[in-house]
Amino acid sequence: MSEAILPLRTAAPPRFSEDLVAVGLGLVVFLLALGSLAGADALGWLVTTSVWTAPSTALAPVSKAYASLGGAGSLLATYLVLTGVLSAAAYLLGDDVKRFAAAFTAVFVIAYASWFVGSWAYLAAVTPADQAKFGVSWSLKLTNEGGYIVALLAGLVIANAFPAFAERLRSAVRPELYIKIAIVILGAFIAVTMASKLTLASSLMLRGLAAIVEAYLIYWPIVYLIARKGFGFSREWAAPLASGVSICGVAAAIATGGAIRARPQVPILVSSLVVVFAVIEVLILPFIAQTFMSHEPLVAAAWMGLAVKTDGAALAAGGITQSLIQAKAAAEGIAYQPGWMLTVTATVKVFIDVFIGVWAFILAYIWTNHINPRAGAEKAKLGEIWERFPKFILGFVATFLITLALALGTTVGSSGQLTAAIGEANVLRVIFFVLTFFSIGVMSNFRQLWQEGFGKLAAVYLVSLFGFVVWVGFVISWLFFAGVKPPLVS
Amino acid sequence: MPKPDLREATSAYEPLLPIEKKLIGWSLGAGIALLALLVVVNHFVPLN
Numbered sequence: 001m002s003e004a005i006l007p008l009r010t011a012a013p014p015r016f017s018e019d020l021v022a023v024g025l026g027l028v029v030f031l032l033a034l035g036s037l038a039g040a041d042a043l044g045w046l047v048t049t050s051v052w053t054a055p056s057t058a059l060a061p062v063s064k065a066y067a068s069l070g071g072a073g074s075l076l077a078t079y080l081v082l083t084g085v086l087s088a089a090a091y092l093l094g095d096d097v098k099r100f101a102a103a104f105t106a107v108f109v110i111a112y113a114s115w116f117v118g119s120w121a122y123l124a125a126v127t128p129a130d131q132a133k134f135g136v137s138w139s140l141k142l143t144n145e146g147g148y149i150v151a152l153l154a155g156l157v158i159a160n161a162f163p164a165f166a167e168r169l170r171s172a173v174r175p176e177l178y179i180k181i182a183i184v185i186l187g188a189f190i191a192v193t194m195a196s197k198l199t200l201a202s203s204l205m206l207r208g209l210a211a212i213v214e215a216y217l218i219y220w221p222i223v224y225l226i227a228r229k230g231f232g233f234s235r236e237w238a239a240p241l242a243s244g245v246s247i248c249g250v251a252a253a254i255a256t257g258g259a260i261r262a263r264p265q266v267p268i269l270v271s272s273l274v275v276v277f278a279v280i281e282v283l284i285l286p287f288i289a290q291t292f293m294s295h296e297p298l299v300a301a302a303w304m305g306l307a308v309k310t311d312g313a314a315l316a317a318g319g320i321t322q323s324l325i326q327a328k329a330a331a332e333g334i335a336y337q338p339g340w341m342l343t344v345t346a347t348v349k350v351f352i353d354v355f356i357g358v359w360a361f362i363l364a365y366i367w368t369n370h371i372n373p374r375a376g377a378e379k380a381k382l383g384e385i386w387e388r389f390p391k392f393i394l395g396f397v398a399t400f401l402i403t404l405a406l407a408l409g410t411t412v413g414s415s416g417q418l419t420a421a422i423g424e425a426n427v428l429r430v431i432f433f434v435l436t437f438f439s440i441g442v443m444s445n446f447r448q449l450w451q452e453g454f455g456k457l458a459a460v461y462l463v464s465l466f467g468f469v470v471w472v473g474f475v476i477s478w479l480f481f482a483g484v485k486p487p488l489v490s
Numbered sequence: 491m492p493k494p495d496l497r498e499a500t501s502a503y504e505p506l507l508p509i510e511k512k513l514i515g516w517s518l519g520a521g522i523a524l525l526a527l528l529v530v531v532n533h534f535v536p537l538n
Contacts, residue, residue, distance in 0.1 A: 216517070221515075221518045234500070235510070479532065
């Protein structure tokens with residue numbers, strides 16, 4: 001993904017880009033987490049939610065050192081600190097801080113309430129042993145990460161049934177900011193996961209190359225051809241649409257729109273479609289994966305990265321798929337190490353993101369030199385590659401490399417201290433995921449599909465996505481990941 | 491600059507230019523070749 005996506009009405013010009021703000025916040029969380037290696041438990045007050053039947057037992061601080069805070073205290077502390085820090089981020093992004101803080105309060109309350117509901121034993125308990133432990137006779141077996149789906153549904157209800165309220169939340173509905181911060185933190189979590197199985201991890205990286213080839217060189221030309229020849233779209237519309245369907249949704253559509261010098265509203269209209277379809281995918285594909293691919297967890301995880309558009313939705317789908325498949329496997333007595341499926345989805349997605357700048361440059365070169373050559377018009381410059389490079393990925397790479405070096409080269413890695421430290425940061429990563437899910441829901445106004453002319457655009461998307469993107473993604477995931485299982489819990 | 495309208499997206503037919511055909515052809519060709527190469531690599535360096 002690259003720079004900020006769907007336009008917000010900002011109070012002032014942004015002082016920093018969304019990517020840089022996300023990297024800054026993600027790195028602060030990461031460094032605070034590492035502080036516990038030196039004895040400073042700076043994140044232990046964060047709230048976590050366990051599976052519950054009695055609500056009063058659900059919440060607790062992540063670290064026992066902060067047990068005196070209690071569940072309600074840690075929830076309040078988490079809310080206050082997040083509101084303060086994200087309000088500062090809103091200031092840097094040129095937003096009205098008071099308006100953001102008010103909207104974020106509602107966003108946090110609804111999103112975390114959704115997470116809380118998702119941890120109810122009737123939704124989350126997985127194994128018969130769990131059901132017996134919580135005294136429930138049945139369960140939807142969604143694991144506590146079913147809270148993501150609850151958050152998404154809550155957002156969808158608000159967007160489609162209470163549009164005026166959705167508009168009031170708008171300034172704090174920033175899925176791109178939340179997911180970018182989460183991805184920076186995720187780098188550390190993935191490194192800790194990978195350090196235990198370095199050979200498998202390096203092999204996964206190699207498979208990330210297949211994702212780049214598939215997204216840019218297989219999906220893109222086919223979708224472009226369908227849009228141009230099959231549906232008669234003009235070049236200005238077909239190129240952002242092809243990028244939206246093929247690459248990483250919203251950001252790719254906007255980068256392409258800029259590259260081919262399309263009017264700004266074109267990629268934005270395409271983007272709104274991308275978000276709606278991404279939500280549909282998140283609600284459907286993980287359950288298909290659980291039903292048909294529970295014995296091929298990494299195939300399912302790679303499939304989510306290749307088929308679901310937008311980073312937030314893809315990682316969301318990866319997270320849900322991981323929960324659902326782990327739950328099904330646990331019911332069969334198989335305990336996969338957590339994190340590997342999400343790692344595969346994230347690896348696939350990050351590899352695809354990295355190439356956006358290069359692809360935008362190629363399109364810019366072709367459009368400015370061959371398709372729309374105008375005397376005196378600005379030509380594509382090599383600097384556009386850097387300009388469109390998704391900078392938040394640098395944060396992801398930094399946390400990944402630092403954590404991997406600590407895990408492999410120091411005693412804190414082998415002693416389990418590092419895993420515990422990154423585990424605390426991971427609590428915030430989960431909260432940012434929940435905020436992302438809720439925000440994606442709030443942005444998904446299905447009434448847009450009834451706008452005049454939108455049907456044809458949606459038809460290209462539908463034909464491309466469910467006609468071949470989903471299936472080709474599945475075949476390629478199968479080719480590279482079939483037969484490989486995540487390590488088991490020892 | 492006029493604001494885009496979804497109705498105008500398909501109102502005037504623009505034929506595929508040779509450069510667009512080249513872009514589609516070369517992308518697909520390179521993509522299939524590279525994927526085949528990666529499948530071969532995957533065969534000799536399998537995931538464990």
